[in-house]
Amino acid sequence: MSSALAQYLLAGLTLGAIYALVALGFAIIYNASHVINFAQGEFVMIGGMAAAVFVESGLPLYLAVIFSIGTATLVGFALARFAVEPARGASVVTLIIITIGAAILLRGLATLVWDKKIHPLPAFSGDQPIVLGGATLLPQVLWVLGATALAVALLSWFFNRTLTGKAMLAVSHNRLAAQLVGVSVRRVLLVSFALSAALGALAGILIAPIAFTSWDAGVMLGLKGFAAAILGGLGSGPGAIAGGLALGLIEALGAGYLSSAYKDVFAFLIILAALVFLPNGLFGRRATERV
């Protein structure tokens, strides 16, 4: 393997892991409520910004991480409780517009509560690159990959082993049936937003030492995360991860071997082509419609 290829693959994996985390957030909320949460990118931003500002104010890194995930979780919970839940029963498009409004509101709040500057976050274990098969990677990349893997493992445990997790799965399969056996759909909605916000915040914190963070850092990451979630198949956990990694690798390899100016064009062309041949994404369930 040439060292250039190794470098492209590493770059793609790092990007892909972050996209996967954001995509998982989309999937969890979609399963619980069939809402596409366009404020998912803002959770990423809140995680990164809060952590950066906490560290700047002198907090140790681990506390900053815990507090910023907590902040984002609260915001996610509040969004579900005060904006999405009161509008239950509204059409899906209406709910989407509510989340778009929320995204604008949260970006605005970020500029007021914090500022419009770009903030760095110190890398968790230094900036000394590690050489690997002719390619180099930053220790932070290992943190990104490791933390993503851990988050996925925890989620899988949560959904398969805990009552709340199982209830959420049940709602995603059949809302009415779940309700009939006593699952609180309302609680599932609140938990799904809180969980998605925590995941998004984690992604924001992990990427901030590599790519910095600012009040508008969530826009592009949210967009790519949505693309990854769709590519993988909406509502599918493994799909979100596969979609995220695929998108990251396509971008990095496209930039390396084809044209860096058009790498996003390749990525979206491939997504379009994939959708035409796999209308429900890589791992999506075949949608059935009730008449």
Added chain:
Amino acid sequence: MAFSAGALPSASSKALAGLARRKGLAALALAIALLPLALPNNYTYEIAILVGLNAIVCVGLNLLVGYAGQISLGHAGFFGLGAYGSAILAARYGWPPLASLAAATAAVALLAWAIGRPILRLRGHYLAMATLGFGIIVSIVLATEDRITGGPDGMAVPPLTVLGFAVSGEKTWYWLVGALLIASVWVAQNLIASPRGRALRALHGSEFAAGALGIDAARHKLSIFVVSAVFAAAAGALTAHYAGFITPAKASFLHSIELVTMVVFGGMASTYGAVLGAAVLTTLPQFLTVFKEYEMVLLGAVMMLTMIFMPQGLAPTLARALGPALEKLLAAARRKPV
């Protein structure tokens, strides 16, 4: 062929519906005719013109989102292609702007047809993603090919000329855009009232059920997709010639979202809702700008609160609130003819 959805309306109810349509159109025409009394200067005319241009796009988009129930997050792509197509033909190749406008719009119609065929088979969020991807590709190409498009900083666009006369000045543009808006609403309403339009509403209800009733879903979706793309492209080209300047931001994902927001905000499945949504969301930032750093927070809050408390959108909610009052007024007027 496709009038099987819903019962066949009787001749009288058909006439009534037609009357209601004409009344709405007359009210819109009256509003456009009277508005200049409230426009003190060219700046306010500018806002009114932008409202009109956005409203034309929204009326078209509403056919797709509101009636056919298909989400498009890529309409800014059509808007941008119409704008740049006409701008490039006129500025770089010396075409008369009216010809370039027509050619660009026709080309966008063809393109919409070509991409609509494969992607309209997708459902719901997958279709949203496909249209989003299309829009993003368009905006990247427009920003990257800077030799032709001027890049992210945009390009200058020659003014519109009709029969050798340049259309210039805010007032001329106001009447032109106003007339085109009325024409667009008329076209949209006729489409909705046609058998095809009823088929479309059936699609919104349930595609599967519509199919079972013998409606050729794919064909109808495609034709409405093309119509809405044409509205967007024509409005895009007009915007470019009016402003004399165009940047790829008008083709961006954020502009697509803005357009859908206008339609939903105003009230889906209501042509006047689309017009109202465009009017409110185009003028709102002009008022909010005095709040400076709070502008974004306020805009987001207004959007959220409206959608939470008026999930149907502005127009249907207002109609429901004001409807009885209006009817009373009308009844009173009928009793006592002046």
Added chain:
Amino acid sequence: MNFRTLLAIGGLSIAFSAPAQEPIRVGSFLAVTGPAAFLGDPEQKTLELYIEKLNAAGGLLGRKFQLFAYDSAGDAEKARGYVKRLIEQDKVDVIVGGSTTGETMAAVPLAEAAGTPFISLAGAVVIVEPVKKWVFKTPHTDRMACEKVFVDMRARGATKAALISGSGGFDRSMRAECLKVAAKNGIQIVADESYGAGDTDMTAQLTKIKNTAGVQAVLNAGFGQGPAIVTKNYRQIGISAPLYQSHGVASKQYVKLSGDAAEGVRLPAAALLVADTLPDSDPQKKVVTGYKRDFEGRFKQEVSTFGGHAYDGLMLAVEAIRRAGSTNKAAVRDALESIRGYVGTGGVVNMSAQDHMGLDLSAFRMLEVRNGDWMLVK
């Protein structure tokens, strides 16, 4: 306090204010939010600060200044709307604004048609080339930045360079200008890569540059977090050729974000960035230290050259109105065009009928990051 007392107080304050003179109306539209907020934010702060200072010092021609400023968020269409508002509704005497080239170019036809003097704060060459009667600008052009960098590359013995640029207006415009003037300055561009807005990793592009034969220097055209990521990735994959940044990152923030990776990076910038280390004999010393003191004292944040452009724009407008002795637009325009030897934060300005920017290459200083600070390259 009831309504009547309020009215009375209002009446009193009107009665006691200076003879009711029309204020001098200064219009502005800046990208205070949006992706170019890092330009618009210090620009807006600067304008507000100095309008206040000018008024505290008694204004000009016995008149106070009044600022009309709108946030165009870097959007050309919004900018157009606000410029129309400034001209038609606020009836401003002069416009100082336009953070980005796109916004500026959308506003140019309006200022030209209305005959309102317009001093732009945006970078690209197209704003003043060809010369437009009513349009001036304060920042150095991207073409000058390219030339300054290429001259320095040649001085260090490099003839083959690679370009890496972002996808924004500033980035694409500078890339185009650099490609245009490279050959003239004896530089051959052997690689030309780009990255998108919001990209988080540029190692793929830089690996491609690293594997391109003969690259002796690399220039990054861009602003915001992009160049900082490029700088970190550059060190990570270990490219040894010298790295140049553009004047788009001319603020302390870039050094702070890039950390150790920024050591040895060079960039062309205005004297403002090295205000304290300028020799006392430098003609700009007084202006730049004064502005730095005022801005940092008020806002508790480091100056950037962008705020400096707004300072220069406002001061040029004030100087022109003073010379014209009125706010007659044609007279102010003529006065602007006749300004020579004005010392600003961006350099010494010599306007003429052929040059509506009035800066030459000497206005740019070549700086190098050393020990986390800017140093003048001698």
